[in-house]
Amino acid sequence: MSELETSPVSRRNMELLLLLLALIVSMGAYYLVGVNSDQGLNQDFITQGLFLAGLSLVFHVVLRIWAKYADPVILPVAVALNGIGLAMIHRIDLAKISSDSNQAGRQILWTGVAMVIAMVTLWAIRDHRILRRFTYIALAASVVLLLLPLIPGFGVILNGARIWVRIGNSLSFQPGELAKITLAIFFAGYLSANRELILLAGKKIGPLQLPRARDLGPMIVAWLVSIGVLVVQRDLGSSILFFGLFMVMIYVATARVSWIVIGMSMLVAGGVFAYLTMSHVTRRIDGWINAFDPEIYNAIGGSRQIVEGLFGLANGGLVGTGLGNGSPYMVPLANSDMIVASLGEELGLIGLTAIVLLFLILISRGMRAALGSRDSFGKLLAAGFSFTIGLQCFVVIGGVTRLIPLTGLTTPFMAAGGSSLLSNWIIVALLLLISHNSRRPMTAGVSATAEVATKAPDHSRGLLSARKESQR
Numbered sequence: 070m071s072e073l074e075t076s077p078v079s080r081r082n083m084e085l086l087l088l089l090l091a092l093i094v095s096m097g098a099y100y101l102v103g104v105n106s107d108q109g110l111n112q113d114f115i116t117q118g119l120f121l122a123g124l125s126l127v128f129h130v131v132l133r134i135w136a137k138y139a140d141p142v143i144l145p146v147a148v149a150l151n152g153i154g155l156a157m158i159h160r161i162d163l164a165k166i167s168s169d170s171n172q173a174g175r176q177i178l179w180t181g182v183a184m185v186i187a188m189v190t191l192w193a194i195r196d197h198r199i200l201r202r203f204t205y206i207a208l209a210a211s212v213v214l215l216l217l218p219l220i221p222g223f224g225v226i227l228n229g230a231r232i233w234v235r236i237g238n239s240l241s242f243q244p245g246e247l248a249k250i251t252l253a254i255f256f257a258g259y260l261s262a263n264r265e266l267i268l269l270a271g272k273k274i275g276p277l278q279l280p281r282a283r284d285l286g287p288m289i290v291a292w293l294v295s296i297g298v299l300v301v302q303r304d305l306g307s308s309i310l311f312f313g314l315f316m317v318m319i320y321v322a323t324a325r326v327s328w329i330v331i332g333m334s335m336l337v338a339g340g341v342f343a344y345l346t347m348s349h350v351t352r353r354i355d356g357w358i359n360a361f362d363p364e365i366y367n368a369i370g371g372s373r374q375i376v377e378g379l380f381g382l383a384n385g386g387l388v389g390t391g392l393g394n395g396s397p398y399m400v401p402l403a404n405s406d407m408i409v410a411s412l413g414e415e416l417g418l419i420g421l422t423a424i425v426l427l428f429l430i431l432i433s434r435g436m437r438a439a440l441g442s443r444d445s446f447g448k449l450l451a452a453g454f455s456f457t458i459g460l461q462c463f464v465v466i467g468g469v470t471r472l473i474p475l476t477g478l479t480t481p482f483m484a485a486g487g488s489s490l491l492s493n494w495i496i497v498a499l500l501l502l503i504s505h506n507s508r509r510p511m512t513a514g515v516s517a518t519a520e521v522a523t524k525a526p527d528h529s530r531g532l533l534s535a536r537k538e539s540q541r
Contacts, residue, residue, distance in 0.1 A: 077508045081133050084141035088129055091145040092122050095152020098392060102160040105393025113159065117177045121152055124184045131188045135195060136505035140438060143504070146431045147482055147497050151180055151490070153424065154483030156392065157404070157411055164398040172404055172485050179487035183494035190498040197502045201446045204258030207251040208290075214244040214251065219301060232304045243488035245307045249457055250492055250499075253314060257449035260322040264445065268323055303349050306476035310460060312336065317456045318449055357474040374401045378410035378469050389417030404485040406477055409469045425466070428481075432459045435500045441507035451503045454496045 096118045103110040125148045132139050159173035194200065200207075217234050218224030225235050233241045316332040343350040349370075356365055356372035360379075365371045377400040384390065397403045397411030404411070413421045435455030442448045458481050468475035479489040 077138050077510055079133075079137040080141040081129070081137060084132070084144060085129055087142065087145035088125055088148060091149035091152065092118075092125060094149050095121060095156065098153050098156035099159065101392040102156050102163070103393075105391060106160070106163045113173070117155065117159075117173070120177060120181065121148070121155070124181055128184055128188055131191055132501065135191050136501055138508040139501040139505035140434050140508075142430060142434050143497060143501055146427050146434070147494070150424070150427055150431075150482040153412070154408065154480070154485075155180065157397075157408060157415075157483070158485050160393055160415070161398050161404045161411065163393075175487070176485055176490070179490045182487070183490040186491060187494040187498035190495055191502060194499075194502060196506060197447055197450065197499060198444055198506070200254050200450070201258045201261065204255055204262070207254040207258065211248045211251040211255060214248040215297075217244045232307065243486070245304070246488040246492035247495075249310060249314065250454075250495055252311060253318070253450060253453040253457065256315065256318040257446050257453060260318060260449055261445040264322050268325075303347075304477065305343075305350060305353060305474075306464060306478035309464060309476060310457065310478065313460045314453055314457055318453045321449060321452045322445075353474045353476070357471065360471060374407060375469075375471060375475055377401065378407050379471060381410045381414035382470070385414040385417045385421075387418050389413075389415050389420055391415060405479060406465075406475075406484065407469060408480055408484045409466055412483075413469075424483075425462070428458070428462045432456075432462075434504075438500055438504035438507060442503055443507060447503045447506065451500055454500055458493070458496065 096114075099114055099118060100110070103114050125144070128144060132144065155173060155176055158176050162171065162173045218232050220234075223234050225233050225241065232243055232245050234244060235241055312332075316328065320326075320328045320332075344354050345351075352368075352370050356370075356375060359365050360372040360375050362372070366373050366376060381395070381397055381400055384395065389395070392415050395411075395415040397414050400407045400410050409421070412424060416424075432455050435451055435458070439448045439451035439455065442451060461478050461481055464473065464476050464478050465480045467473040468478075479486050481489065481493045
């Protein structure tokens with residue numbers, strides 16, 4: 070009896086249709102900003118729109134050539150989010166409340182750089198499993214990236230956090246945005262190679278199976294470096310992101326609830342310690358709990374940003390004031406940290422819900438790529454990247470709506486900032502690679518799988534000793 074096999078289908082035509090829809094949404098938002106402003110439509114509407122459309126279509130062609138089995142939804146959703154963010158940044162620029170009114174121009178340039186580097190990533194890597202060979206190089210790169218802002222004369226302090234480096238006279242960059250990619254690669258590589266050792270070795274205390282210290286040594290080093298960001302660089306948002314990435318990837322690898330219990334315990338203990346000993350964390354918590362207290366509202370680094378954002382969301386109501394008709398520029402950092410409040414005011418609850426749904430679609434497609442991956446490294450990497458985007462959205466939206474303290478993380482693809490755009494477009498490229506490798510015909514991936522497998526470290530002896538040790 071013969072088995073009937075259905076060959077994978079390249080859904081690039083569906084992607085092209087969705088991409089055109091995403092560009093219509095982006096250009097529609099740009100158009101509404103122009104017609105509702107005092108300046109009306111200008112040359113930027115045409116040049117920036119054609120620039121974004123051209124880059125998106127070139128990206129689509131690149132996928133047809135090098136990743137034709139990739140997920141057809143990820144790219145259109147990323148383009149739609151990026152385009153809506155560009156329209157809102159352009160809208161805030163038109164208010165001209167400061168001398169810096171060309172943030173949208175820099176954002177479109179960073180979009181071009183980010184999308185080109187993402188396309189180069191697709192061309193250069195081809196198979197995500199190659200990254201497994203660079204597990205410890207990724208760890209070293211993470212340490213270097215996190216330490217760069219601490220170098221005297223190179224790192225700078227912006228908005229109270231020392232997470233930026235200065236390049237030239239006017240260009241600044243946030244290395245921690247790239248560190249979340251290299252940390253995810255390290256965690257995925259280490260856990261996929263040592264999963265059995267972590268599961269079998271170590272002592273059992275009640276319902277908890279604790280791993281041996283030497284098996285978790287490299288991961289503990291990575292975790293300590295990431296937590297050091299909170300202490301040294303005064304960046305609460307990145308610290309939460311790195312710690313969350315660490316916990317979710319080890320849970321996905323081991324499927325043990327005990328890791329969640331341990332992680333939450335450490336999070337609570339660390340939060341209490343930070344609140345009692347670190348002034349910048351204390352101010353964030355006080356501004357969250359007592360946001361409407363006049364003394365805290367008027368204090369330096371107080372709650373004015375949060376309260377103005379809440380007023381903007383309330384002014385937007387259900388359907389919003391309309392793009393170009395609100396006053397989002399009254400909120401400090403309206404085009405970066407608080408862009409969610411700006412979008413909520415002018416698009417309303419309905420528009421903001423649509424944006425949240427776009428993020429949920431992007432995260433779910435990334436998780437789908439993780440579930441479909443044929444190797445453990447790809448599963449962990451795609452899950453880690455998807456969780457990174459999801460956690461950023463939760464922390465940002467939760468901070469703006471006062472569900473949790475405001476942390477300073479950026480909204481992926483939408484907030485002003487080249488570092489965030491670059492890292493998130495690289496994540497999109499890697500998710501597309503993983504989904505392509507999970508859906509392409511098996512015969513096309515056999516040689517690559519064998520090659521990677523031959524270069525993977527052999528842990529059979531360590532596993533055998535771990536099993537003997539656990540049986541004692």
